[in-house]
Amino acid sequence: MPKLLEISKPFIVLVEGKDDAEMLYSLTHSMGMPKDEFQVLQYGGKQKFPSFLKQITNFPEFEMVTKLAIFRDADENSQSAFQSIEHHLKSSDLIPQDSVPTHSGEVKKSDSGFAVGIYITPDCSNKGALETLLLDSLTSEMKSEIETYVTQAEKSLSTDRARDKYKNSTKSRTYAYSALFENASFHDTFNKRLWDWSHPTFNQLKTFLQAF
Amino acid sequence: MPLVQSVHFSNYRNFTDFTMDGLQRINLIVGDSNVGKTGLLEGLVTLWGNEEQFKALPNTFRMSYGDYTTSLDSFWSWLHPQRNHSLTMILRSTDIDNLMRAVRYEDHVRYDRDSVERSLQKTPYKINILPIGIGNYEFQVDLFNQLANTKNGKESLVSSLQVIEPRLKGLDYLKLPSSNHAMVYADVDLDYKIPTTQFGHGFTRSMEMLSNLILSGSDIMIADEIENGIHYSALGSVWKAIIDYAVKNDVQVFATTHSRECIAAAHEAMSEQENYELNVIRLQNRKGEVVAINHNKEDIETAFDLGLPLR
Structure with missing residues (x-):
C-alpha cells in the first residue's frame, strides 16, 4: 500500500499538483530556504481542494501547524479563484478566522500566531496559471x-x-x-534548474514566501 | 432516508459532550486505537438495545468476564467518565420523524427508556449485534435452519445472496446419500447441488451476516471490526450483499473498522447503488474531547485519490 499522507512540519504549503510542488522546491532552493523548513502537499486540483482542506485540518497533527500557504491557478479569473479559497478557509472552524487573508498575495497572522497566505498564480491579479508566470521569465x-x-x-x-x-x-x-x-x-525543468529564478517576474512570489 | 439522524452522548465514558450527526444508511466508524470506537457501539446498544442485549454488553465486544452482576465493577462503572458516578449520563438519538429516544444511566441501571418510548407510542428499535469472530460452520447451519423455519426467511436470504451469486436458485439443508451428515446445499442451476462450504469466503460470510440480520428483523445492525475474519478479497462481495439488503429492507448499519480495504470495498459497493448512503465517521480526540468527523462520497474519493488516511 502506498504511504499515506502525514503532516510533519509546522509550515505547510498546499499546491495543486506535482509541477507546482517541483517549482516551489526549485524556487525556494534558489532563495536559500531549506527544504526541511516546510512541507508541500498536493491537493489534486481545485475541485478537490474543499475536501482536502477539511481532511488535513482535521488531522491530529494539524494542531502543530502555524503557517499555511495556499497556491492556486487563477485560470480565467484571479479574483474568483481567491474568493473560492477564502470561502473554504472561512467555512473551517479549525482555521483561526483572523488569519484569513483579504487579498491574494497577502500573508495574514492571527492573534494566536497562525499565519495564512493565498497566492493565485500567475501574479495575484491576472488570469493564467503557473506556466504563465514561467513564460514571463x-x-x-x-x-x-x-x-x-x-x-x-x-x-x-x-x-x-x-x-x-x-x-x-x-x-x-x-x-x-x-x-x-x-x-x-x-x-524536470525545475530539478535541472532551467528557469531563471532571479528574474524580476518571480519577485512577488518570493516576497510572499518570505513574509511567513 | 436512514432511521437515525443523530446521536448525542453526554458524560458517557470518554464522550463528555459528543454529537454524531449526518448519519447515513451505512455508517463506518474509524479512528485510532483506544479512541472509543467500541465504546461508541456500546453506547448505541445501551441506548437502543433490549434488556438482554444491554445486560450482555460486558461480553459482547470486549474480553470481559462474568455476567451482569459480577461485572458491575469491571465493566459498568467504567461507563461513567473516569468512573465518576456523580455526573448524569444521558444518551439520546433523534430519528427520521424527529422523535428523540434517550436513556439516563445511573449506578448500573438504565432509566427512562421504556417511558420515553411509550410516550412516543413507537416500538423500540430492534437492533442486531453481529457476533465477532464467527465463521463456525455449525453456527451457520443453525442460523440457516432457524431462518428456514420462518415465513419467507429462506427466500429472503436467497434473494439477498443473488446480488453476489446471480446463479443461486435456492438453499436447502439436506442429508444426501453421498455424505454422512446433513449440510446446507446451494442450487446453482446445475444437475447437482453444491455444499455452501465449497463457495468462497465472501459468500459464506455474507450468508452468515444476512441470516443474522433477517432472523432478527432488525432496524439497525451493529458490528465491531466488521472486517474481522474476512479475507480482503471477499470484502467487496460482503459489502455488496449487506448494502443491498440494508437498502431494500431499510436497515441502518453502524460498524467499526480498522481496514482501509474495508472502507474501499464499502465505498465501491455503495457507488453501485442509486443513492450514495455511506458515511465514514472518524472519531478523534481533540483537546481532550472525542469528536466525530464525517466523510461523504467526495471526501472518501479524495482520500483514496490523494493518499489521505481515513484512519
Whole structure:
C-alpha cells in the first residue's frame, strides 16, 4: 500500500499538483530556504481542494501547524479563484478566522500566531496559471521563437486527429521550452534548474514566501 | 432516508459532550486505537438495545468476564467518565420523524427508556449485534435452519445472496446419500447441488451476516471490526450483499473498522447503488474531547485519490 499522507512540519504549503510542488522546491532552493523548513502537499486540483482542506485540518497533527500557504491557478479569473479559497478557509472552524487573508498575495497572522497566505498564480491579479508566470521569465527573443514554433508547426500537422488535439496554450509553450533540453520533461525543468529564478517576474512570489 | 439522524452522548465514558450527526444508511466508524470506537457501539446498544442485549454488553465486544452482576465493577462503572458516578449520563438519538429516544444511566441501571418510548407510542428499535469472530460452520447451519423455519426467511436470504451469486436458485439443508451428515446445499442451476462450504469466503460470510440480520428483523445492525475474519478479497462481495439488503429492507448499519480495504470495498459497493448512503465517521480526540468527523462520497474519493488516511 502506498504511504499515506502525514503532516510533519509546522509550515505547510498546499499546491495543486506535482509541477507546482517541483517549482516551489526549485524556487525556494534558489532563495536559500531549506527544504526541511516546510512541507508541500498536493491537493489534486481545485475541485478537490474543499475536501482536502477539511481532511488535513482535521488531522491530529494539524494542531502543530502555524503557517499555511495556499497556491492556486487563477485560470480565467484571479479574483474568483481567491474568493473560492477564502470561502473554504472561512467555512473551517479549525482555521483561526483572523488569519484569513483579504487579498491574494497577502500573508495574514492571527492573534494566536497562525499565519495564512493565498497566492493565485500567475501574479495575484491576472488570469493564467503557473506556466504563465514561467513564460514571463523568458527573454522576449525566446518567447518569440517558442511562439513561432507553436503557431507555425500547427500548419504542418498531418492528420485530423493531431489537428483536433492541437492546443495553442501557455502549457504548450512551456512544454516547447522544456523540449529544448534533452531528457527534460516539464517538471524536470525545475530539478535541472532551467528557469531563471532571479528574474524580476518571480519577485512577488518570493516576497510572499518570505513574509511567513 | 436512514432511521437515525443523530446521536448525542453526554458524560458517557470518554464522550463528555459528543454529537454524531449526518448519519447515513451505512455508517463506518474509524479512528485510532483506544479512541472509543467500541465504546461508541456500546453506547448505541445501551441506548437502543433490549434488556438482554444491554445486560450482555460486558461480553459482547470486549474480553470481559462474568455476567451482569459480577461485572458491575469491571465493566459498568467504567461507563461513567473516569468512573465518576456523580455526573448524569444521558444518551439520546433523534430519528427520521424527529422523535428523540434517550436513556439516563445511573449506578448500573438504565432509566427512562421504556417511558420515553411509550410516550412516543413507537416500538423500540430492534437492533442486531453481529457476533465477532464467527465463521463456525455449525453456527451457520443453525442460523440457516432457524431462518428456514420462518415465513419467507429462506427466500429472503436467497434473494439477498443473488446480488453476489446471480446463479443461486435456492438453499436447502439436506442429508444426501453421498455424505454422512446433513449440510446446507446451494442450487446453482446445475444437475447437482453444491455444499455452501465449497463457495468462497465472501459468500459464506455474507450468508452468515444476512441470516443474522433477517432472523432478527432488525432496524439497525451493529458490528465491531466488521472486517474481522474476512479475507480482503471477499470484502467487496460482503459489502455488496449487506448494502443491498440494508437498502431494500431499510436497515441502518453502524460498524467499526480498522481496514482501509474495508472502507474501499464499502465505498465501491455503495457507488453501485442509486443513492450514495455511506458515511465514514472518524472519531478523534481533540483537546481532550472525542469528536466525530464525517466523510461523504467526495471526501472518501479524495482520500483514496490523494493518499489521505481515513484512519
